[in-house]
Amino acid sequence: MALGTVAGVATQSDGTFVALQVPGAGLRLIAPYDLELVARCARPMTAGRAVTALIAFGVAIAAGGISSQSVLEPGAHWSLVLFASLGAYTAVKSAFLLWLRLTGPRRFRI
Structure with missing residues (x-):
């Protein structure tokens, strides 16, 4: 081994x-x-990626807020407002995580 x-x-x-x-x-x-496969080699997060993560978090929060406001205006039930905001937040977060996955390190420890 x-x-x-x-x-x-x-x-x-x-x-x-x-x-x-x-x-x-x-x-x-x-x-x-x-x-x-034992582990995936992960480099420490750079300053640029940290700023990008912070921006993505802000955009995700804003998307959740905008989504909840657009659903709340017609008079939707609170559960629909909650799920709409959670869905918008998750969509932005998932897109950011996919970007990290595609641009991240490609080295494996075996």
Whole structure:
């Protein structure tokens, strides 16, 4: 057993192998079915991402407020107002989390 970082994928005549960067041992080729995902490498949040997260939180709160006001004006029940604001907040938050997922680190520890 070894803890390493995925360095790439190598195709040979025997099949496709995952190239692992193992500390002290260099690169090792291992079959994909022999791997077990242990952790995903996560870098600390940068100042730009922290500001973006704060802006996304503000936009989500504003979307929830606007949504609740637009539902409340015609005289909707309180439960509909609550679910409309929660839905708008969740939609903005989900879009932000998807953006983080797509632009985040792509390194795995196996």
